[in-house]
Amino acid sequence: MDNREKQTTESIAQTSDYVASYLDKIKTLSNLIAMYPQISEILENPSSKSADGLLTMVNISASSDPRIQTIAVISKNGFAITSNSDMAMPLSRNMMNEEWYKVAVQSNQMPVVTSLRHGDFVMDRENLVISISHEIVDEHGNHLGVVLIDISYRFIEDYISSIDLGERGYAYILDNANNVLYHPDESVFFNEQKKKELVSLAEGTERLPHYFVTSAEIPHSDWRLIGVSSTESTMLLKKKLIEGILLVNFLLIFASIALSVMISRRLTKPIVELQNAMMSLDKSWGHIAVNSNSSVEIVALTTEYNALLDRIKVLTEDIAQKENAKRLFELKALQSQINPHFLYNTLDTILWLAEFGETEKVVAVSKSLGEMLRLSLDIHQTLVPLQSELANTENYLRIQQTRYEDKICYRIQGEEELLSVSVPKLILQPIVENSIYHGIRPQRGKGYIEIVYEKRDGKLIITVSDNGVGYFSSVEENDRNLIKAKLGGIGMKNVDQRIKLLYGNQYGIEVRENQPHGTVVIYTLKCE
Template identity: 30%
Template sequence: MRERKYRFFPLRPQHTPGGRRRRSNKLRSIQLIITVSFTAVTVLVAVIVSFMLYNKFARTAEENANINMQQIIEQVNYNLELYVTGMSRIFATAEGQITGSASIDSPLLSERMDTLMSSREDLVSVSVFTPEGDYVVGTPGLVLQQNTQLENQSWFTSASKSAEIAYSAPHVQNLFKGNYPWVVSISKMISYQEQGQTHQGILLLDFNFRTIDELSRQVKLGKRGYAYILDSLGNIVYHPQQQLIYAGLKYENVEPVLEYAYRSYIDTSTGDKRLITVRTLAETGWKIVGVAYYDEIVTTKRDLNQFLFWFLGVVISLVIAVSVLLSWLIASPIRRLERTVKQVGEGDLHTPIQVSGAYEVEQLSLRFNMMLQRIRQLMDQIIYEQETKRKGELEVLQSQINPHFLYNTLNSVIRLAERGKTDDVITMIQSLSKFFRISLSRGKNFITVQEELDHIRHYLVIQSFRFRGKFRFEIKAQEEVLQYQTIKLILQPIVENALYHGIEMSPDEGFISIAASLQSGSIVITVADNGLGMSPETLGSLLKGGVRTGGGSGVGVRNVNERIGLFYGREYGLSFASELEEGTTVTIVFPAVPAEIPAESGEEDTSS
């Protein structure tokens, strides 16, 4: 292929006042953009660094205070863990004595319960209740009150639902007369012996809350800081300002606390910035929450103020000077590149760009040359496709009057005339006349689907005289399809294949079915035969040019597929399905485009 030269003609810019255009060009100058951008970015970085330095001491103080606060809360957590573990051991001792006793009302068990009560000052009571809420046995000297509604109390319901030890929130004990201490209850479902039978009951131990209160009050987190305790449901077990909480004069945001077992975070829900530290007791699920006020953690941030003002002033001065120099060094080769590109725009595409300078400028020059090469390739591809399109059109024109087909048809007419079959001669001559009239179509490339179906119908009528008794055919089309546009002569090569490759060599009577329909905005035409079929190798080579029609136009199915792809896009064309000794089905798909001129004649359904 000979070398082609391409020439571009640049667009003329719109006329604008000279002064305004020069000012606009200066504002868009790459040197000015680099200077301003570099200065802005560097100053921004300096400000960010200064801000980081300014907050360095605050962060360090905050981290140290956070570590100190965590250590205090950890110590409180450890102390409470020890206390709760002791409570659990007392409960386990009581459970072992009751379950191991021969009878719940034995004097020996009562004596052991007295000993257990005397071993702990904070142990208020030990008692056993039935699952129905009836009192079985308890600490000597205590009389159960009436209407205690103990089955509604949390320690009773928790023990009834789970086989594990249940810890209640602090509450006033209202079970026994004359004694109403503030206690924490531990309960569990156990088994006991009474009159030789095993029963289920709920063991309850009440511990005075005073010890937990004293452990919590010892926590000091700054002047205003404090610690409080939540149960697993978010109820406040202990708070140094519990009266204010109950009165609604103080608020604690407990939702974030309940989400984690171990965390530290900043809270501003109360209006003050506070550092919150959370730890969880493994035994009870209680959460110990430490609260420290942020303004007490970081007491000063004034050490860096003077340094920052001096630092920023020096940095801005240096940055402006350096950015001017660097922008000039960068903009100079780009200006040379701009002049060279302008020359390419005024010349042909074979003018190379050779600009030296920074690595990026050289790469830009290289990429621009690659772009020019790609443009030339795309233009060559467009020219090739146009030539292929014209070649296909010429091949179609050549196939319109095929001497071999015309010779065979005229011989068939002569034989029919010699036999005196005047009606068959008239039918064949009429079909031949209409066949060539549609083939020529006044030089048009597009005809209606109705005309294309009429064309193939006349072709099959002519061939039916030559292959008399060898095949039958059927043409069906939806009424709405007939007035759409199609490329002409796309069915004849496919039907030729069906006749010469599928039916002619078959010992049985052949049948060709042609159907046209409208599906999802596309025209779908199927050509099916019951001929010999094709092997997978032959089927795979059809659209690669390996198989051509055997008797007629020479256009072939590949040319049909190429023409459809060139006119409508590569997503349209032919598809094949075939099995040996079963037959072949060819499907043609192209978009539904209304025809400009309606068809003059045609039939929707013709069989022979």
């Protein structure tokens, strides 16, 4: 086993442990709720005063973890105490026929994980959740109800995204019935053939060339995590795993604090008052005032809580700084990329031009390509004059004109005094590339691209428009945001992120449909 395969195997095993650890934490939470004092009295008599305390515990537990969508305590008679007021499921004895209810009752009072399903306690029926259920019994073992905790299935993505499986690698999860619980491409859930291929891949009956497949059982569950890695570099794997561990530890610390505060609130009135003060704090990291008239224990607890807030603030700011530095590094790498397919096609164009004796065109295309490479390889330069960016884009357009035998025509115009304005490097060519490949190339007839730059309200506005078929001509409305993020060599999303990172969220790009056909991309940049 080479280093790449060893790293992939270790990463999949570690990630499966992280997922299991989080599921165990949720199971522990369900167990704490199921053993809540006076829960028998509450489920038998919903109007009991003790129900308020249980509701408080449910609400605090739900708010302590953003991945938890709903916590519900459901009696066998249909009464429910829930953290979500928008309950879409009818509360009745019919709930006993739900799969998660049956599984909980048959679990011998042990928390169980239910496979992927649509959330029953939210108005959005498209919301997918993983449910953990726990049977509630009285002191004689009689069935009283069920604790149900719905967690967003996206929590799996939080862990799996830390695995570096290469540019074309991916990971997915199957249960013991070979149902797909997670896959980064959500279209898989609606493609039976693709599901069969994933099962065959996991069982080893199908192999992919140049890929390594490994799997690991997720402890304390009937899930399998399967990793499919390409042969690309894994230099960032260790760093991403460390960041994932820090994130998990932070969430566990925060959840532990919230649960400790909730349990302590039931002990004495001073602790209840302290908890209320904690709940009233906003996100400004403000301290709770120490009441000198309180007991020594309360003063010590308040002081320690304030110190803990300071430590969490430092940790959060440190993580944010590291993430920002990582993002800057990634964006610098992205801005220096040239689409390898474009480079190959250009060299192929030069070859056939040479074969046909088109010497002048060979020289022109080679010169344009050389100037593009020179700008791309200068990784130390983040900002360039608008004139250089336009020249780079025009070099690209000249190459494409030659390749497509003048199927493309273009015009670049604007205010001459703006040519010296500094702009982020390589922000125009990816969008022009989208216009050609996704707008003009699929249509019949000649394509037209226009680039206009002007100063408006103190900002530099650049408009790239085409008369192609449009990016969205064959796409449903709900899929447009996904397309915007994926189009192009470097991609619209990364261009927009680089602009926002340099200038702020009020700057970036906007995509509109051109009338009667085509697409318009509008840049909003600083004019300085």
